[in-house]
Amino acid sequence: MESKYIFEKSSIGTSVGVADFSYRTGRSVLLDSRVPVAVEKNSSVLPAYTQAPVFYKLVMDGGSTAEVKSERTSSSGRGNGRIFPDVEKAGLGDQKDTGSCGILKRTSPTPCPGVTRSLPGSFLNLDIRNPGKQAELASSFRAAQGQNVPQAERQALSSSHIPVPRNRNPSGHADKEVMAATVLTSLSTSPLVLNPSSAPPVPEPASKTWKEVLSASYSSSTSGNWSWDASDQSVPSTPSPPLSNDASKNFLLSSQGDDVSEDVTESTHFMFEDPIPRKRKNSMKVMFKCLWKNCEKVLSTSSGIQRHIRTVHLGRNSDSDYSDGEEDFYYSEIEVNMDSLTEGLSSLTPTSPTTAGPPPVFPPPLSDVSRSEHTSVDGSQSHTSSLLSQSAPSTLCHIRTDHAYQGPVAHVRTVSIGEKRQPAASTHTTVNKNHAVITPAAKATPGTRKPRGEAKKCRKVYGMEKRDMWCTACRWKKACQRFTD
């Protein structure tokens, strides 16, 4: 599912257990608050706003590394062994392992696009792809703790990492997985110390923090295919610590003026209101994402999205409820894991924050969302690795489409979150490829063909039988204008 974690025993004969978490978008991570934990962000990896994974190291209090036994009930170890108190309760409920790489993947050394595996000698690594999430974590932690952990202390803690062998035992760790998932989930709400790349402990206003992240990540609000609408940006559930729930809510509201704000707010409210991690059953919410080119709008109701499409994209009278059903073509249904909604935001810019890149394309949602993290399609993620390779956004959302012709798009695109992003800091070769296309130099000479984009074109999406639905360019055998690359 959304969280990928690897739980394994130290190959060393010692009882020391190490959990390697690659934190993917979708899930919040939470730790038993009783267990003091220091979370460090491994800043060496990437820019905060990038999709690239950010690593967090969890060090259990006492300066020792987290000692977790592979057995579910293992209570031994420091930290009281209560690291995953909810494991049993949580069950595997949302662990739909669709086979995608991002989900509950424990062992595979197989590169999961977009997913950065634990670093060598990994400890408890949280791969947080969502910038917003990072901020959130930091915020929440500070809020809970009311203070930051001294830098020195953190460093000391971090020094006590116990390297773990990379080979993992693939089998029979369902319970472990569950525990890991639970931990990940709970992390989002529990107090954590986030040390963003050795940032000064100065209590920087959380709002600023996430703001920065957002600005960096979403400077081009629509740049991400899988991103949410610009308004969504505020959604990142990274309320500033000092803010009360209400305050956060208000903030969100104030920053969002449309339906999205509503929806998002609702979800975020849900997330923040209750400090205690909730059960997953409440975490999934069906949302509707506009697939219109350059539009990332996500609404909670189909009628809302239809109205949006009708009025905004189709230019129809907003007052009229008349619908010929055409709107259906332009949105897809997605399931958003509210637990990781925040994270999702970060993932919105799955690939790279293409601040410089062209805006997302028509059916971006999938490709971007992926990033969205958020909204990533679980199944498609893993399956369509090729697409994902570009950004590897892990999204929590499961995209479903009701439209047959849309199906291909949704699935594929979803996976390839960030596919369209052409960010300055592109990390994917594919992106570069696209980039080249837009480069003037590349274009010029006759004879140089525009590299084929990865996006499905009208022909493929709709099929010959629905040729009338193609964009004109496709009909004329010209470069597709709808599913641009």
Next chain:
DNA sequence: ATTGCCGGGGC
């Protein structure tokens, strides 16, 4: 073999 779309038409 399929697909995307350039280049070159006809109207």
Next chain:
DNA sequence: GCCCCGGCAAT
């Protein structure tokens, strides 16, 4: 302009 399509290159 709009529309088509031969044919090539990428997949």
